[in-house]
Amino acid sequence: MEFRRIVSLGALCEAQYQIRRLTNDTSERARYVVGLKSAALGCPSSVFSWQITPLPALFEYFKRDFKGMMELGDLAVRDRVVVNTRFHTQHHHEFKKDLSDEGVAESFPIARRKHDAMCERTRRLVGDDEPTLFALARSRISAEELSELTDLIRFRNPSKRFDFLLVEAADGHDWTGDDGAWNEAFRAFEYSSKLRLAERLLIHALKAKSQLIRLRGHLETGKF
Known part of the structure; x- marks a missing residue:
């Protein structure tokens, strides 16, 4: 199966860092520029990308519909x-370090909105029909737990095509993990950044529309 999307399920920020390194997908803005932000190809951030999520918490997200x-x-x-x-x-990212309890309360509304937005995006990534490779770092997931996680994803989307990229880095590495271990695990999968014909046509149409809007503005103002 060929994948054009890889999504982190945690447990650490390592997974998001590594899948973007492996695919050279360094910016979500690039998908917006080409008009494919809604398609969420490449390695879009999920709610699990930039927080630490123990395996039981990961299951709770799915069980509680995020x-x-x-x-x-x-x-x-x-x-x-x-x-x-x-x-x-x-x-670590929704809140600044060294906050007091009062500081947490003050920062909570914005952090909650960001968290809820990422939960909604993750629901969409699981719920659509794009084949998805789910990445897990240092989760120490057992065969039984992996089966349960599979069932949780299947419950949300029975027709979803997906697989798991699992990496258990050896001790002694920083938060970015072991590049060699990720390289080796990633070789088992086929990844492509190519766009389908309909997607390429959409991009051309969006670019043409943008150019027409700019031209109309120039004609109306007389400034070129």
């Missing part, structure tokens, strides 16, 4: 980082 996973009453500061004391996720 709802109720960030509530203010569940958040506390531990070792300078905001953590969810109920699901044990860690949020």
